[in-house]
Amino acid sequence: MAKKTNMxxxxxxxxxxxxNQSLAGAVLEARxxxxxxxxxxxxxxxxGILGDDYADLRKVTPAKMRAVAATPSSALGSCRKKPTLEDxxxxxxxxxxxxxxxxxxxxxxxxxxxxxIVAEEAEKAGYPLxxxxxxxxxxxxxxxxxxxPGFGSAARFVASALKGDDLDNRALGGVKIDIIMxxxxxxxxxxxxxxxxxxxxxxxxIYLPEVPFSLDGFVKDVKAAMKKYGRCVCAVSxxxxxxxxxxxxxxxxxxxxxxxxxxxxxxxxxxxDFLAGHLKANAGxxxxxxxxxxxxxxxxxxxxxxxxGEEAFAAGAAAVKAALKGGLTKGxxxxxxAEGKRYQVAFAPVPIAEAAKYTRSLPxxxxxxxxxxxxxxxxxxxxxxVGELPRCEII
Amino acid sequence: MAKKTNMxxxxxxxxxxxxNQSLAGAVLEARxxxxxxxxxxxxxxxxGILGDDYADLRKVTPAKMRAVAATPSSALGSCRKKPTLEDxxxxxxxxxxxxxxxxxxxxxxxxxxxxxIVAEEAEKAGYPLxxxxxxxxxxxxxxxxxxxPGFGSAARFVASALKGDDLDNRALGGVKIDIIMxxxxxxxxxxxxxxxxxxxxxxxxIYLPEVPFSLDGFVKDVKAAMKKYGRCVCAVSxxxxxxxxxxxxxxxxxxxxxxxxxxxxxxxxxxxDFLAGHLKANAGxxxxxxxxxxxxxxxxxxxxxxxxGEEAFAAGAAAVKAALKGGLTKGxxxxxxAEGKRYQVAFAPVPIAEAAKYTRSLPxxxxxxxxxxxxxxxxxxxxxxVGELPRCEII
Numbered sequence: 168m169a170k171k172t173n174m175x176x177x178x179x180x181x182x183x184x185x186x187n188q189s190l191a192g193a194v195l196e197a198r199x200x201x202x203x204x205x206x207x208x209x210x211x212x213x214x215g216i217l218g219d220d221y222a223d224l225r226k227v228t229p230a231k232m233r234a235v236a237a238t239p240s241s242a243l244g245s246c247r248k249k250p251t252l253e254d255x256x257x258x259x260x261x262x263x264x265x266x267x268x269x270x271x272x273x274x275x276x277x278x279x280x281x282x283x284i285v286a287e288e289a290e291k292a293g294y295p296l297x298x299x300x301x302x303x304x305x306x307x308x309x310x311x312x313x314x315x316p317g318f319g320s321a322a323r324f325v326a327s328a329l330k331g332d333d334l335d336n337r338a339l340g341g342v343k344i345d346i347i348m349x350x351x352x353x354x355x356x357x358x359x360x361x362x363x364x365x366x367x368x369x370x371x372x373i374y375l376p377e378v379p380f381s382l383d384g385f386v387k388d389v390k391a392a393m394k395k396y397g398r399c400v401c402a403v404s405x406x407x408x409x410x411x412x413x414x415x416x417x418x419x420x421x422x423x424x425x426x427x428x429x430x431x432x433x434x435x436x437x438x439x440d441f442l443a444g445h446l447k448a449n450a451g452x453x454x455x456x457x458x459x460x461x462x463x464x465x466x467x468x469x470x471x472x473x474x475x476g477e478e479a480f481a482a483g484a485a486a487v488k489a490a491l492k493g494g495l496t497k498g499x500x501x502x503x504x505a506e507g508k509r510y511q512v513a514f515a516p517v518p519i520a521e522a523a524k525y526t527r528s529l530p531x532x533x534x535x536x537x538x539x540x541x542x543x544x545x546x547x548x549x550x551x552x553v554g555e556l557p558r559c560e561i562i
Numbered sequence: 563m564a565k566k567t568n569m570x571x572x573x574x575x576x577x578x579x580x581x582n583q584s585l586a587g588a589v590l591e592a593r594x595x596x597x598x599x600x601x602x603x604x605x606x607x608x609x610g611i612l613g614d615d616y617a618d619l620r621k622v623t624p625a626k627m628r629a630v631a632a633t634p635s636s637a638l639g640s641c642r643k644k645p646t647l648e649d650x651x652x653x654x655x656x657x658x659x660x661x662x663x664x665x666x667x668x669x670x671x672x673x674x675x676x677x678x679i680v681a682e683e684a685e686k687a688g689y690p691l692x693x694x695x696x697x698x699x700x701x702x703x704x705x706x707x708x709x710x711p712g713f714g715s716a717a718r719f720v721a722s723a724l725k726g727d728d729l730d731n732r733a734l735g736g737v738k739i740d741i742i743m744x745x746x747x748x749x750x751x752x753x754x755x756x757x758x759x760x761x762x763x764x765x766x767x768i769y770l771p772e773v774p775f776s777l778d779g780f781v782k783d784v785k786a787a788m789k790k791y792g793r794c795v796c797a798v799s800x801x802x803x804x805x806x807x808x809x810x811x812x813x814x815x816x817x818x819x820x821x822x823x824x825x826x827x828x829x830x831x832x833x834x835d836f837l838a839g840h841l842k843a844n845a846g847x848x849x850x851x852x853x854x855x856x857x858x859x860x861x862x863x864x865x866x867x868x869x870x871g872e873e874a875f876a877a878g879a880a881a882v883k884a885a886l887k888g889g890l891t892k893g894x895x896x897x898x899x900a901e902g903k904r905y906q907v908a909f910a911p912v913p914i915a916e917a918a919k920y921t922r923s924l925p926x927x928x929x930x931x932x933x934x935x936x937x938x939x940x941x942x943x944x945x946x947x948v949g950e951l952p953r954c955e956i957i
């Protein structure tokens with residue numbers, strides 16, 4: 168292929184600790200190819216394309232790119248924008264002007280959907296464009312992946328935080344409620360279970376969006392845990408919902424929504440405070456504290472899971488490889504886990520629709536029968552993704 | 563000295579990441595002495611003495627003690643109890659029964675005060691007792707110490723968290739408010755400034771309990787920062803107070819107080835949510851998020867400052883050495899920093915009253931003239947205590 172084609176890569180949705188690994192994986196792979204001309208990093212997702220705001224990623228040295236890869240959050244900036252038809256037309260015009268034939272979009276299911284819309288509209292408009300979504304979400308809820316890049320590191324934060332917090336609760340007693348990210352899926356909250364080393368270690372109760380939540384049940388569970396352990400640590404998903412599917416947090420959130428229709432759940436301590444207040448008033452427990460782990464779960468530097476980082480890098484590289492190979496022109500990278508004892512994953516190009524819009528939940532077999540814990544199967548599944556945690560010794 | 567005397571050691575107040583280093587330092591020092599008989603770890607501070615609940619610390623192997631030292635939170639459990647006269651009488655009776663001549667209490671200013679009360683009442687009651695307080699507080703507000711064991715590691719958490727959070731804010735924009743521990747002193751909030759690598763890195767605004775806080779000033783500052791940086795990250799102490807000295811958080815807290823008269827500030831997201839709501843309503847900024855770092859600041863495993871850990875260990879050992887040496891029988895360990903470029907500290911026994919009850923604030927020379935930042939002098943002071951942070955690279 169004599170003529171080189173330019174590529175645009177961008178990041179979208181919530182940042183993660185390893186989303187820049189995927190950026191580096193894709194960029195370093197593209198630099199090794201004779202087919203790619205310019206490598207343009209659009210700033211703040213499709214907003215950068217619409218505003219012609221790019222970083223020239225050929226100018227970034229490989230050494231610097233590796234340092235960026237090890238840095239949390241989205242180095243190119245992010246956005247939460249669902250492209251309209253008008254946006255798509257403007258995007259193709261911008262791409263035509265800059266001779267762009269490849270578009271890579273790193274993000275979760277909403278970002279995959281945005282990429283799908285761009286890809287389908289390009290086809291309709293007759294603009295020749297290869298579009299690849301590169302999976303990223305700390306929520307781990309893409310249907311195309313056994314687990315998603317970003318999850319392992321966020322899970323590592325959550326499990327570490329709960330490990331320390333459980334020791335804190337051992338020292339001072341009472342009830343501790345920790346609110347954990349995950350709008351629709353309980354993977355991240357479930358990962359709190361990895362904090363446990365000893366039979367009486369917390370979290371003692373785990374509440375997931377997949378299991379209907381009731382305040383009465385909560386009070387009952389906490390009282391039983393207090394009786395058994397003399398203290399209680401609860402890992403609670405920000406996305407818990409009642410039997411009718413209404414998020415418990417919906418009554419506190421200011422109602423702010425993004426253009427994908429998602430209600431703001433994070434960046435507020437309201438849910439934790441509400442649950443703590445309810446326990447104080449209804450369970451006769453005086454010392455109840457709540458923390459909301461918030462954005463630290465996705466951006467804390469220096470503690471990323473090594474496996475997660477390597478896989479994020481590999482997913483980015485795999486997307487570029489697949490795009491250059493040809494054949495599938497609207498793709499995403501599925502992360503497929505091999506059966507058997509030894510942990511191994513493969514990165515497979517699949518149609519983009521498999522990652523777009525719809526999410527998956529924690530499988531039934533990962534949720535304990537009592538509805539407020541995980542199973543040994545979940546632990547076995549999550550451990551290699553999260554990696555070894557600091558050992559904590561007690562007297 | 564033919565006759566051996568038993569010792570009791572206990573932990574009190576809020577845990578830290580390195581309070582067990584002090585425990586290990588004291589215990590391993592005591593084990594090396596021929597003067598000490600039994601080494602009893604009272605569980606949950608003076609409550610363990612009153613309830614005759616001890617761990618036999620001679621039975622803990624040195625290897626296990628080192629592993630405990632590296633574990634966050636208070637391995638013996640903690641309490642927040644100010645001893646009454648009646649408690650003191652019960653304590654001396656318990657000590658007499660168990661032949662205790664040395665009492666070590668690891669904690670902050672309230673714990674130092676508790677130890678002081680026990681020491682003074684023992685003298686009045688004619689009970690021969692050597693009492694040493696071992697300094698610990700993430701707040702860094704003991705008057706007897708240049709900085710306190712526990713502060714460096716908590717500061718490391720805060721600076722790391724702000725580093726990641728600032729990158730998150732770079733990616734998605736708007737205003738981010740982070741609420742940081744520190745009831746009366748702004749050291750920990752100020753340490754957020756260590757997150758900065760580049761001139762436009764956050765935190766862009768730092769609010770300390772030492773500087774009167776006004777909502778109008780806050781709105782003005784944020785608007786100016788938004789204009790300058792296009793985004794804004796605020797590090798806010800949980801202890802901020804208005805010009806009359808009334809804590810801003812006082813209007814939200816349920817009014818829960820411990821026996822030292824302290825209002826509960828942590829374990830709630832109310833202050834952050836209030837400030838975020840105020841900005842949304844009064845600054846015309848749509849994306850405002852708040853996180854409260856909460857208990858993670860003092861208990862997150864695996865990220866302690868090495869210097870902090872070593873100093874905490876040394877402070878514990880120094881207390882036992884001083885107690886065994888004789889002379890000062892009611893002491894605490896002052897941490898004295900040498901003048902000059904090279905970082906060096908000494909551990910000096912001083913009268914316990916120097917650590918008890920009264921606290922110190924961030925010195926005026928550490929606070930920027932504008933009232934919402936720290937000085938270069940503060941950074942210089944804090945850096946060696948906190949240690950190198952993960953480098954973060956941007957594009």
